[in-house]
Amino acid sequence: xxxxxxxxxxxxxxxxxxxxxxxxxxxxxxxxxxxxxxxxxxxxxxxxxxxxxxxxxxxxxxxxxxxxxxxxxxxxxxxxxxxxxxxxxxxxxxxxxxxxxxxxxxxxxxxxxxxxxxxxxxxxxxxxxxxxxxxxxxxxxxxxxxxxxxxxxxxxxxxxxxxxxxxxxxxxxxxxxxxxxxxxxxxxxxxxxxxxxxxxxxxxxxxxxxxxxxxxxxxxxxxxxxxxxxxxx
Amino acid sequence: xxxxxxxxxxxxxxxxxxxxxxxxxxxxxxxxxxxxxxxxxxxxxxxxxxxxxxxxxxxxxxxxxxxxxxxxxxxxxxxxxxxxxxxxxxxxxxxxxxxxxxxxxxxxxxxxxxxxxxxxxxxxxxxxxxxxxxxxxxxxxxxxxxxxxxxxxxxxxxxxxxxxxxxxxxxxxxxxxxxxxxxxxxxxxxxxxxxxxxxxxxxxxxxxxxxxxxxxxxxxxxxxxxxxxxxxxxxxxxxxxxxxxxxxxxxxxxxxxxxxxxxxxxxxxxxxxxxxxxxxxxxxxxxxxxxxxxxxxxxxxxxxxxxxxxxxxxxxxxxxxxxxxxxxxxxxxxxxxxxxxxxxxxxxxxxxxxxxxxxxxxxxxxxxxxxxxxxxxxxxxxxxxxxxxxxxxxxxxxxxxxxxxxx
Numbered sequence: 001x002x003x004x005x006x007x008x009x010x011x012x013x014x015x016x017x018x019x020x021x022x023x024x025x026x027x028x029x030x031x032x033x034x035x036x037x038x039x040x041x042x043x044x045x046x047x048x049x050x051x052x053x054x055x056x057x058x059x060x061x062x063x064x065x066x067x068x069x070x071x072x073x074x075x076x077x078x079x080x081x082x083x084x085x086x087x088x089x090x091x092x093x094x095x096x097x098x099x100x101x102x103x104x105x106x107x108x109x110x111x112x113x114x115x116x117x118x119x120x121x122x123x124x125x126x127x128x129x130x131x132x133x134x135x136x137x138x139x140x141x142x143x144x145x146x147x148x149x150x151x152x153x154x155x156x157x158x159x160x161x162x163x164x165x166x167x168x169x170x171x172x173x174x175x176x177x178x179x180x181x182x183x184x185x186x187x188x189x190x191x192x193x194x195x196x197x198x199x200x201x202x203x204x205x206x207x208x209x210x211x212x213x214x215x216x217x218x219x220x221x222x223x224x225x226x227x228x229x230x231x232x233x
Numbered sequence: 234x235x236x237x238x239x240x241x242x243x244x245x246x247x248x249x250x251x252x253x254x255x256x257x258x259x260x261x262x263x264x265x266x267x268x269x270x271x272x273x274x275x276x277x278x279x280x281x282x283x284x285x286x287x288x289x290x291x292x293x294x295x296x297x298x299x300x301x302x303x304x305x306x307x308x309x310x311x312x313x314x315x316x317x318x319x320x321x322x323x324x325x326x327x328x329x330x331x332x333x334x335x336x337x338x339x340x341x342x343x344x345x346x347x348x349x350x351x352x353x354x355x356x357x358x359x360x361x362x363x364x365x366x367x368x369x370x371x372x373x374x375x376x377x378x379x380x381x382x383x384x385x386x387x388x389x390x391x392x393x394x395x396x397x398x399x400x401x402x403x404x405x406x407x408x409x410x411x412x413x414x415x416x417x418x419x420x421x422x423x424x425x426x427x428x429x430x431x432x433x434x435x436x437x438x439x440x441x442x443x444x445x446x447x448x449x450x451x452x453x454x455x456x457x458x459x460x461x462x463x464x465x466x467x468x469x470x471x472x473x474x475x476x477x478x479x480x481x482x483x484x485x486x487x488x489x490x491x492x493x494x495x496x497x498x499x500x501x502x503x504x505x506x507x508x509x510x511x512x513x514x515x516x517x518x519x520x521x522x523x524x525x526x527x528x529x530x531x532x533x534x535x536x537x538x539x540x541x542x543x544x545x546x547x548x549x550x551x552x553x554x555x556x557x558x559x560x561x562x563x564x565x566x567x568x569x570x571x572x573x574x575x576x577x578x579x580x581x582x583x584x585x586x587x588x589x590x591x592x593x594x595x596x597x598x599x600x601x602x603x604x605x606x607x608x609x610x611x612x613x614x615x616x617x618x619x620x621x622x623x624x625x626x627x628x629x630x631x632x633x634x635x636x637x638x639x640x
Contacts, residue, residue: 026589032596034580055598057581074578083428089366090355109355110278110348113366115288119428121576121584125288125348128279131589158277159348213577216427 001166001180002203003073004225007187010035010058010071014179014188018075021139021167021178023154025130030122030164031075031179037061038070038227070227073187075179076101076122076164077212077220084114084123093161094149099193099221100166102151108160115161119213123163130156139178144169193221248628251463259621266614269607270345278348280607285587286600287573291608292346294565295615296339298448300373300419301441301561303335305449307380308412309479314405320475323468325401326387326632327460328453333380334622335452336415338615340373345611365422376415379408388630416441429572431509434497440490440564447483448561450476451554456623458551464633473550480557481538488531491564508575513567518599519574522567530560574600 010033018024018031035057053061060069078101084093085101092107093114103114115123137154144152144165152165167177175181180188191200200223203209209223248256273280283290306328313321344350360367386392386400417438423429424437454476460466495514498506513519537543537553544550576584576598583598627633 027586027595029585029595032582032585034578034582036580052580052598055581055583059581072580083426086361086363087366087426088361089364089370090352090359091361107352107355107359108349109352110350111343111346111366112288112348113364113422115285116573117426117428119577121286121578124285124585124587126277127281127284127588128277157349161348218427 001177001191001221002189002200002209002223002225004187004189005038005070005072005227006225007185008033008071008073009185009187011184013182013184014073017178017182018164022152022165023132023137023139023141024124025132025156027131028124028162030124030162031073032122033057034072034074035059036070036072038068072212072224073179074120074122074212075222076166077120077218077222078164078166080219080221081217083117083119083218087113087117089113096146096168098171100168100171101163102146102149102165102168103160103162104149104151105153105157105160105162106150110159110161112161119216119218123161125161126156126158129158140167140169142169249463252624255624256621259617262617263614263621266611266617269610269614273345273607273611274350279588280605282603282605282608284597284600284602286576286584286597287570287602289346289569289573290602291604291612292342293569294562295612296342296346297419297441297565297569298562299335299339299342299615299619300415301445301448301565302452302558303332303339303376303380303449304412304416304442304445305332305447305451306330306335306453307332307376307383307408307449308446309450309453310383311405311408311412314402315409318475320469320471321479323472324453324457324476326384326630327456327466327627328449329380329384329387330626330630330632331452331456331623332412332449333377333384334619334626335449336373336377336380338619338622340370340377341618342612342615365418365425368418369422372411372415372418376411379404379411383408384630412445413442416445423568423572426572428577429509430503430506430577431572432568434494436490436494440487440494443483443487443490444561444564447480447487448558450480450483451557451561454480454554455551455558456627458547458554460627460633461547464627466633470545473544477538477544477550480554481535484531484535484538484557484560487561487564488527491526505577508579509571512574512599513571519567519570522563522570525563526560526567530556530558530563534560570600570602574602576600 012033015029015031015033022030024030053059060067062068078099082095082101085095089111090107090109092104093101095101112125115125141154143150151168170177176190180190189200189203191198193201195201203225204223207225209225211220211223281290309321310325310328312318313325344353347353356370383404386397386404420437420441423432424434426432457468461468498510511517513523515523534553534556537549579598581598582596584596586595586597
């Protein structure tokens with residue numbers, strides 16, 4: 001997936017859409033829109049790791065009149081060399097051949113080592129009984145299995161870790177993940193990075209897409225087109 | 234042949250009034266801890282103070298602490314043999330007993346931390362060999378079995394003195410590397426994580442080995458003091474001196490290693506590394522652990538051990554050993570919390586907490602962790618259970634009465 005930060009307006013539709021599609025309980029956000037400074041994803045600077053301008057969203061960085069701001073939507077980065085897959089003691093977190101990293105709800109023992117290992121802080125643990133804003137299931141609404149392994153269920157088991165599945169059930173049907181579908185400004189492009197003719201592959205190759213925290217070598221399958229990329233091209 | 238006539242004291246009579254009181258109080262605290270765990274099982278880990286930012290807490294501090302505690306005894310007993318440190322030999326059996334008890338209880342401490350404790354068997358059926366946690370479980374099992382075998386060889390009756398001495402020496406050569414490996418692997422659970430700059434240092438394994446020898450020795454010293462006070466167990470002045478030297482030295486090495494870590498981060502001034510350190514240095518939100526580690530559990534016991542007129546008093550020695558344990562526990566807190574409190578992507582609104590708090594944000598940019606009574610109750614139960622194991626093992630193996638034989 002490629003996310004164009006030039007287009008992102010920070011509306012959180014992808015995050016809320018994700019919550020609905022996946023019936024995420026209160027306090028769960030598989031997908032968040034962080035308020036950042038332009039260029040923070042490129043890894044050229046450490047600014048993403050320094051203190052933010054504010055604890056609140058939508059606050060620009062810098063001092064007036066030299067202020068700048070960019071939005072950084074962050075969900076699971078589906079790393080090629082995923083730390084969570086390496087540390088999971090029972091192989092509950094695994095990488096599919098197509099590159100998606102999934103969690104088996106029936107295998108996870110709830111040790112949360114993956115949460116300690118993830119550099120992006122995208123994993124959510126089911127600490128207690130899930131609380132829902134409505135008393136019916138929304139979104140996909142069914143269990144979904146790959147190779148017999150339960151990788152999505154609308155009824156969350158207590159004590160397991162969960163995260164973005166890249167809407168594996170929708171990809172299987174040939175449609176885009178829900179965050180891509182709902183983005184009102186077309187900031188998200190989904191496709192097959194292995195196919196050099198795909199739009200995502202061309203954006204990555206030619207438009208100067210970057211990865212999040214690239215120096216860690218996790219090699220995410222989610223790429224960002226930074227706001228100031230003209231300077232790089 | 235070592236055929237000593239034992240004084241076959243009836244076992245019930247071997248606990249005095251104080252001893253029986255201890256057993257009852259300890260039993261009640263263990264039951265209280267068990268009750269808290271059952272409550273946690275019914276409610277989920279929501280009853281703890283852990284959330285998605287600081288997602289490991291008291292259970293993991295205690296796990297890492299107990300693994301460390303298990304070192305001292307075995308390393309002491311093995312070093313006594315392998316390097317011929319005679320002064321430490323009288324503590325060999327007590328040491329190996331604490332090692333076995335600590336590592337067993339450490340493994341138990343992981344259980345309440347699991348969200349799905351009933352799936353713990355999967356660790357043995359579906360192990361993922363790239364996970365340091367799997368390596369750790371294997372080395373914990375190996376270490377426990379080794380400690381039990383060592384203890385059996387040291388305690389079993391009807392073995393010729395020369396035969397026993399030979400086996401104890403052979404086991405000592407195996408025991409030292411096993412102990413070093415146990416602490417290194419436990420360190421690598423943290424030290425190998427690229428996502429946590431605070432953990433990701435090659436110093437982690439040396440730090441764990443050092444603090445393990447330090448805290449383990451302190452535990453053996455406390456156990457020996459208690460045995461001297463409440464039983465016929467006798468420890469010579471020379472042995473106390475040996476223990477004091479060992480602990481003073483390891484305090485110094487331990488603080489040196491921590492200081493190396495601090496100076497590397499401070500001088501480099503890389504924001505992602507400074508962020509974690511600033512939380513634990515004076516002025517940070519977790520500065521208490523700094524003072525506990527450096528002053529209360531570092532410099533103070535160091536002075537108490539080094540000044541001869543002080544360390545010769547039993548209560549000073551006991552106090553200093555207890556302070557050492559406080560300091561090493563503070564190091565474990567500093568390690569785990571420091572690593573987790575400041576996520577790498579430190580941008581608003583922060584990380585989703587995974588729980589709903591009416592009227593409050595569901596996000597945190599800097600983690601907050603306050604352990605709850607459930608966590609305190611469970612950890613207290615675990616620690617009291619450990620002391621019960623050591624006391625009962627001490628009685629059962631008659632460590633107080635038969636030590637001269639193995640010495």
